[in-house]
Each structure stands twice: as C-alpha cells, then as structure tokens.
Amino acid sequence: MPAMRFGEFAVTVVGKVDEAVFGGMPMADPVDEVLHFEMFESKTMANIAKLKLAKEYPNAVITTSVMNPEQYAMFKGVSPETVELFAKFNGMDQNEAYQNYIALAKSSRSVKKRELRRKGIAGFSEDATRVIASFVYSNARQSAINMNIGEITDALASKSLARKGDVQREAQKLSEYLKNPQEEARQLRSFMFMYFLGGSFASAAVNLTQTVMQTGPYLSQFTGAKTIGIMLKAMKQATTGNIDNAVLREAAKKAKEEGHTEPNEIHQLMADASNSAFGSNLKGRAVIKTWGSMFALAEAYNRRVTFLAAYQVALDIKNADPYAFAVKAILETQGLYAKENRPNWARGPVGAVVFTFKQFTIAYLEFIVRLPNKQKAIALGILILAAGIQGLPGADDLDDLIDTIGQSMGHNTNSSKWKRKFLIDTFGEDLGNILHTGILSQGAIGASSRLSMGNLFPGTAMFKPSDPDKSRAVAELAGPISGILAAFQKALAKAQQGETGGALQEMSPVAIKNLLKGFEMASTGVYKDTKGGKVNDVDAMDSFVKMLGFQPGHIAQKSRIYGDEMQDKGMTAMMESMIADRWAQGIHEKDQDKVKRARETLAAWNKTNPGSRIVINPNQIRSRIRAMEMSRVRRFIKTVPKEQRRQVAGELQ
Numbered sequence: 001m002p003a004m005r006f007g008e009f010a011v012t013v014v015g016k017v018d019e020a021v022f023g024g025m026p027m028a029d030p031v032d033e034v035l036h037f038e039m040f041e042s043k044t045m046a047n048i049a050k051l052k053l054a055k056e057y058p059n060a061v062i063t064t065s066v067m068n069p070e071q072y073a074m075f076k077g078v079s080p081e082t083v084e085l086f087a088k089f090n091g092m093d094q095n096e097a098y099q100n101y102i103a104l105a106k107s108s109r110s111v112k113k114r115e116l117r118r119k120g121i122a123g124f125s126e127d128a129t130r131v132i133a134s135f136v137y138s139n140a141r142q143s144a145i146n147m148n149i150g151e152i153t154d155a156l157a158s159k160s161l162a163r164k165g166d167v168q169r170e171a172q173k174l175s176e177y178l179k180n181p182q183e184e185a186r187q188l189r190s191f192m193f194m195y196f197l198g199g200s201f202a203s204a205a206v207n208l209t210q211t212v213m214q215t216g217p218y219l220s221q222f223t224g225a226k227t228i229g230i231m232l233k234a235m236k237q238a239t240t241g242n243i244d245n246a247v248l249r250e251a252a253k254k255a256k257e258e259g260h261t262e263p264n265e266i267h268q269l270m271a272d273a274s275n276s277a278f279g280s281n282l283k284g285r286a287v288i289k290t291w292g293s294m295f296a297l298a299e300a301y302n303r304r305v306t307f308l309a310a311y312q313v314a315l316d317i318k319n320a321d322p323y324a325f326a327v328k329a330i331l332e333t334q335g336l337y338a339k340e341n342r343p344n345w346a347r348g349p350v351g352a353v354v355f356t357f358k359q360f361t362i363a364y365l366e367f368i369v370r371l372p373n374k375q376k377a378i379a380l381g382i383l384i385l386a387a388g389i390q391g392l393p394g395a396d397d398l399d400d401l402i403d404t405i406g407q408s409m410g411h412n413t414n415s416s417k418w419k420r421k422f423l424i425d426t427f428g429e430d431l432g433n434i435l436h437t438g439i440l441s442q443g444a445i446g447a448s449s450r451l452s453m454g455n456l457f458p459g460t461a462m463f464k465p466s467d468p469d470k471s472r473a474v475a476e477l478a479g480p481i482s483g484i485l486a487a488f489q490k491a492l493a494k495a496q497q498g499e500t501g502g503a504l505q506e507m508s509p510v511a512i513k514n515l516l517k518g519f520e521m522a523s524t525g526v527y528k529d530t531k532g533g534k535v536n537d538v539d540a541m542d543s544f545v546k547m548l549g550f551q552p553g554h555i556a557q558k559s560r561i562y563g564d565e566m567q568d569k570g571m572t573a574m575m576e577s578m579i580a581d582r583w584a585q586g587i588h589e590k591d592q593d594k595v596k597r598a599r600e601t602l603a604a605w606n607k608t609n610p611g612s613r614i615v616i617n618p619n620q621i622r623s624r625i626r627a628m629e630m631s632r633v634r635r636f637i638k639t640v641p642k643e644q645r646r647q648v649a650g651e652l653q
Contacts, residue, residue, distance in 0.1 A: 003124040004131050007039040008067045009046035011123075013053055015060035035060060038123035039067070129285070133269050170344075177347055178340055184352040186274060192356050192480050194288065197295050199511035202549025204294035206450045208302065211235070213386065213451075214333040214367055215306045217379040219313050221372050226316070227309075234309035238301055248311055251323050252304070260327050261303040263337075264296035299334075306330050332370070335363035354479035361456060365393060387451040388438035389419065396454035400461045403567075407465045410601075412571050412609040414466075417564035437560065445545050446556025466571035511549060518547030527555055568612060575605055576614045583616065584624035 013036035035057060040046040046064050053062055125131055152175055155161065161168045183189075197203045211231065220227040236242075243249040255261045271285070310329035314322035335341075337359055346355035368379055383391055390396070399415035406413025424432030433441065438448035458476035461467055475482035491506035505516055521527055522543035527535045535555065542552035551559075579602050586594030606613045627635060633652045640648050 004134060005037075005039040005123065006125055006127075006130065006134075007041040007045075009040045009043050010065045010067055011036075011038050011040070011046050011049050011053065011062065012065065013037070013057050013060045013062050015057060034121050036122045137269050173344070174340065183274075183339075184347070184349045188353060188481070189356050190271070192353075192484065194291060195484060195509045196357070196480060198288075198291040198509055199294070200514070200549045201294060201511075202447070202450065202514075204298040205548075206447065207295060207298040209386070209451065210302045210334060211305045213379065213382050214364070215302070215309060215329070217371065217375045217382065218329060218333045218367070219309060220378060221375045222317050223313050227313070230312050230316070231305070231309050234305045234312065237308050238304040243308070248308065251311055251326070252308060254323070255307050255327065260330055261307050262300045263303070264300055303330050303334050306333055332367060335360060353481055357480055361453065364453065365456075368393070383451070383453065384435070384438070386438045386440055387448040387453070388434065388436045388441065389423075390416065390437050391448060391452035391454055393453040394456045396452075397457045397460045400464060403466065404461075404463050407571055408463075410605060410608055412466075412568060412612045414564055414567050414571075416560075417568070420561075420564070433557070437557075441553060441557060444541055444553050446551040446553040449551075449556065464567075465574055466567045468570060468574060514549045515547050518543045518545075521546055527552070572609075572612045572614060576616070579605070579614065580616050580620045580624060584621045584628065587621065588625050588628045 012034060014032050015035045016032060036053060038049060038053075040049060043064075043066075050062050050064055053060075156168065156171055156175060161171060216227060216231055219230070223230060243252060252261070259266050271288075306329055307326045310326035311322050313329075314325035319325045341359070342352075342355065343362075345351045346358075368376060371379060380392065396416075402415045403413045420432070420436045423435045426432065427435060430442070438451070440446070440451065441448035455476075458479070459473045462470055462473035467473070475486070487506050491503040494500075494506060495503035505513065508516070521538045522540060525537060525539075527538045527542070527546075529535050536558065538552060538555075542555070545552050579598050582601070583595055583598035586592065586596075586598060602614060602616060630638075633649075637645050637649055637652070
C-alpha cells in the first residue's frame with residue numbers, strides 16, 4: 001500500500017532530537033528533524049490541524065505553507081533519464097538527483113511519485129479508499145500513456161497531417177491538453193451535476209429515451225425494420241442480464257471491464273481519487289454515489305442496450321469485427337464525454353463550467369449530421385413525435401431571430417404563437433398541439449421541453465424589444481452556474497427575512513425542490529408561482545408527477561400559452577410607453593415635429609398590428625409632462641411611502 005498525501009496546504013512539525021545518531025556515533029548537539037508532515041485541501045483544515053498538532057508537539061515549531069500543484073509544469077520536456085544522465089556526468093549522487101527531480105517535476109497524480117523514498121514521517125493519508133483509488137487510477141493513466149504515446153507521436157508527425165497545418169496545430173493542442181492531469185473546475189462541475197441531475201427520477205427517465213431516439217435510427221441503416229426486434233431483445237437482455245449466446249455474453253463482459261458500457265465506474269474511481277465528495281468522509285461519498293445512482297444506472301443501461309443490439313446487428317450483417325462495431329455504435333449514439341472530445345472553448349475553467357450540460361446537445365447534432373438521409377428523417381421524426389416542431393434543433397433560436405427582426409421593424413411578431421395557431425387551425429387542437437410541442441406534452445406528464453433541442457444558442461432573446469428584462473438571456477450565456485447563483489441569492493434574501501425553512505429549500509438541489517413542491521401541491525390542492533400566487537388547481541396525480549421532477553402536463557401547456565401572451569403584452573406595452581414618452585416630450589419641448597412623428601408611429605403600429613391596437617389618452621400625456629417638469633428630488637419623493645416623505649424631503653433639501 002503506497003503511503004500518500006493529498007492537497008496543497010501543508011503543515012510541518014519540526015522538533016529537536018536529543019540523541020540523533022550519525023554513522024553509529026551519538027552527536028553532542030540535538031538536531032532539527034521533521035516529526036510530522038501533513039497536507040490538506042483547504043486552508044481551514046490545515047489551520048485546524050495546526051492547533052491539534054500544537055497540543056501533541058508542545059515543544060516543536062509548527063509552520064503552514066502552500067505547495068504549488070503546477071510546479072511540475074516547469075520541467076516539461078525533461079525526462080527522468082536525462083536527469084540521471086546529468087547526475088552521472090557531474091559526479092552527483094544519482095539517486096538523490098533523481099529523487100529531487102521526481103519530487104519537483106511530476107504531477108501529484110503521477111505514478112512516478114511512487115518511486116520516492118519514504119522516510120516514515122507521520123502524516124500520510126489514512127483514507128484507504130482514496131489511496132487505493134488514486135493508486136489504481138494513476139497507474140491506469142500511466143499505462144494508457146505508455147500504450148498510446150507512440151501512436152500519438154507518429155500521428156502528429158505523419159506526412160498526411162503535415163500537409164494540413166491547421167489540423168496538425170489543433171492536434172498538437174489536443175495532445176498537450178490531454179497530458180494535463182488536472183480537470184478544470186472539477187468540484188464545481190461535480191456540484192452542478194449533483195444539484196441539477198442528482199436524485200432526479202425525471203432526469204434518469206429522460207436519459208433512457210436515448211436508445212429510442214438515437215440507437216434505433218443509427219442501427220436501422222444496417223438492418224432496416226428488423227432493428228425494432230433486435231432492440232427489444234437487447235432491452236430484455238440488458239434488463240434481466242440473461243444472454244443466451246455465450247460469445248455475446250463474453251463480449252458484453254469485456255465491454256463492461258473496458259469501461260464502454262459502464263463508464264460511471266471509472267468516474268466513481270476518479271471521484272474517490274480526487275476526494276470530490278464531502279472531504280474524507282466515507283459515508284458522505286457513499287451518499288453522493290447513491291444520489292447520482294439513478295442517472296448513472298440509466299446511462300449504463302443505454303450503453304448496454306446499444307452494445308448488445310449493435311453486436312447482434314453486426315452478426316446479422318456478417319461484420320468482420322462485431323465487438324469493434326458495437327463499441328463504435330456506443331460512441332456514435334451515446335456520446336464520448338471524455339476530455340479529448342471537448343471543443344477548444346471548453347478547455348479552460350470558465351469554458352468547462354459553461355460546457356457542463358452542452359456536450360449532449362453537441363453530440364446529438366453530430367449524430368444527426370453523420371446519419372444517412374433516410375435515418376436523418378427517422379431520427380428527426382422521432383424527435384418531432386416526442387417534442388414537436390418546437391423541439392427541432394434551433395427552433396427557439398430561429399423564433400427569437402425572427403421576432404427580433406420583426407419587432408424592430410414595428411411588427412408585433414410572435415413566431416411560436418403563430419406556429420401553434422396555424423397547426424391547430426390546420427390539423428385540429430389535439431393533433432396541432434402534438435405537432436407543435438410533441439406527444440409528451442399532452443398527457444399527465446409534460447416532458448416535451450426536457451427532450452427539446454430548440455434552444456441551442458444561449459442569449460438569442462437578448463435583443464427582442466418585447467422582453468424588457470434581459471437578465472434571463474444574460475444568465476443563459478453564463479450557463480447552469482447562473483441558476484445556482486440565483487438560487488443562493490433567493491436563499492440569502494429569505495434568510496435575511498427570517499424565513500430559515502424557505503432559505504434551506506431555495507438552496508436544496510432541484511430534485512429536493514421538486515419533491516417539496518409536490519408535497520405542497522398535495523396539501524393545498526394548488527400550484528403556486530414563485531411569489532406564492534395561485535397558478536392552477538391540481539390533483540393527486542399532478543402532485544405525484546411534480547415529486548418525480550416533471551411538470552404536470554396541463555400546467556406546462558398553459559404556461560406555454562401564457563408565455564406567448566406575455567410576449568404580445570410586453571411588445572405592446574413597450575410601444576405604448578415609447579410613443580407616449582415621445583409625444584409628451586414633444587409637447588414639453590414645444591417640438592411639433594416630434595409630436596407629429598409620435599402620432600405617425602401610433603398610426604403605423606395600429607395599421608400594421610390590428611390585433612394589438614394602442615390608444616394613447618390625454619391623461620398618459622399629462623402625467624408624463626408633469627413628471628418632466630418636476631425636479632429629480634420631487635420625482636423621487638413621490639415614489640417614497642407617505643409616512644417617510646417628510647423625513648426624506650428634509651434629507652434631500
């Protein structure tokens with residue numbers, strides 16, 4: 001068992017040794033010796049340890065320091081062999097030189113750290129689970145490097161790549177990125193997964209749809225209609241574990257051991273090695289694994305079904321290497337979530353955080369692009385059936401673009417509303433709604449939005465005149481971290497108001513919030529908005545659906561209609577306010593041309609948008625003129641509660 005330390009905040013205990021022995025002879029004077037050396041992953045933990053060690057070593061000198069985890073980067077390109085050769089030719093102690101090099105030049109995750117001499121100084125980690133995980137993971141990483149570095153080097157230096165300088169440059173960047181053993185913003189990204197997806201039945205259930213939406217269309221290009229039967233058989237095998245074919249059974253076992261069908265096991269090993277859950281608390285790590293187990297089980301099930309079905313398809317079409325065929329099918333349909341598959345913009349701490357939940361979307365788009373035309377149509381047809389036309393890739397973004405252009409030209413443009421009305425008028429209410437938002441929006445569970453690919457690009461509604469509050473569009477640019485920050489801000493506000501229970505609820509993961517919301521619905525019979533206002537009456541089924549993490553179907557449907565009407569109202573209110581402001585300003589400044597332009601704008605709007613007519617009454621103009629004639633102080637005082645106006649007026653005089 002290797003003796004290991006973790007963290008970058010160090011505590012060192014140095015004391016005098018009375019009878020130090022050198023060469024078998026006792027020394028006259030005591031010497032300094034390191035009695036204890038321990039490392040921690042936070043400064044707070046290091047300071048607490050310093051206080052405890054002061055009691056254990058009352059006569060020793062105890063210091064804290066911060067190690068540089070990136071120190072090894074200064075020695076890139078200097079191999080251990082070079083150091084040994086340098087030591088030999090300079091008459092230095094070869095072993096000592098090599099030891100110093102390893103201590104400084106290798107990452108803390110490197111298997112080379114095991115070559116250091118251990119001096120028996122107290123303070124090594126006693127977290128056996130983490131030590132074993134780190135030992136296994138770092139050895140596996142080193143083995144992978146040793147096995148593949150030759151091919152990577154040959155590929156980078158190949159003539160075919162040299163002729164494509166831009167591609168070669170990107171390949172070099174990727175190679176360097178993979179050599180970095182650190183994961184960017186690892187703890188924050190793990191927290192976001194646990195906050196948004198952990199413990200959620202709804203997230204796991206939606207994840208299970210991948211076999212239907214992606215595996216089926218992909219395999220159908222090889223076996224056509226027979227794919228349905230093969231898929232059903234594979235689903236049964238993945239569920240029961242009963243695989244009659246001995247060859248297929250051994251192949252499935254190999255795929256599991258190599259991490260193709262159960263990559264979550266590798267992620268759990270990495271989590272233990274990096275101590276990403278509740279520090280060294282083993283029970284805490286067990287809770288975290290349980291909390292993420294539903295999503296992990298769904299992911300593993302999808303990959304098992306895909307492997308089993310693809311392997312049987314390969315046998316059916318007499319493919320020369322069924323195992324490789326099945327592994328490729330997993331990558332094509334279930335995605336590759338490793339570091340090597342991240343775009344350049346997602347390779348830093350900020351990009352990695354923003355990219356946290358975007359990789360599936362990118363993988364789905366790449367999956368669609370690579371399919372033959374017939375299978376493209378099948379895959380998109382399944383997506384329309386599940387999430388409707390509004391769920392097609394980029395549908396929401398296109399609506400935002402059309403609405404932004406149309407509204408900027410003076411039209412009350414509302415693409416989503418127009419599509420819904422056109423489909424209902426053409427195909428009837430039931431079929432029209434299914435075509436618009438999918439069949440999953442029509443039952444008790446409104447799950448179509450979870451499967452939608454409509455919102456591909458964040459912030460596309462930022463320039464829509466009908467949306468006066470741009471905070472949501474800006475928040476989209478920041479990614480999921482904005483949702484967590486907003487929740488913490490609401491929790492702090494409730495805590496400041498003395499609502500401890502409300503603050504804890506706001507800080508809870510999404511799955512807990514949905515569970516509590518479902519209980520509230522069950523006890524009150526009412527679905528309420530974030531401000532406590534009634535939205536709709538609900539029954540026991542609606543409450544249960546919410547507890548699972550889904551939105552009740554009828555509430556989701558009404559919310560979509562409400563959103564469309566809110567957009568119309570927002571655009572009309574914005575235009576009315578703008579016209580009234582210009583009109584009043586023209587009168588106040590005695591500028592008749594400005595008044596004339598305001599009237600012309602009003603007439604043009606009412607002519608272009610007969611369904612959203614605006615009427616400007618004299619009171620609107622007079623109130624604005626009075627406000628313009630007031631000083632800033634008087635305008636402000638009018639907004640202050642009456643009981644405080646005298647005090648405020650005295651302060652501002």
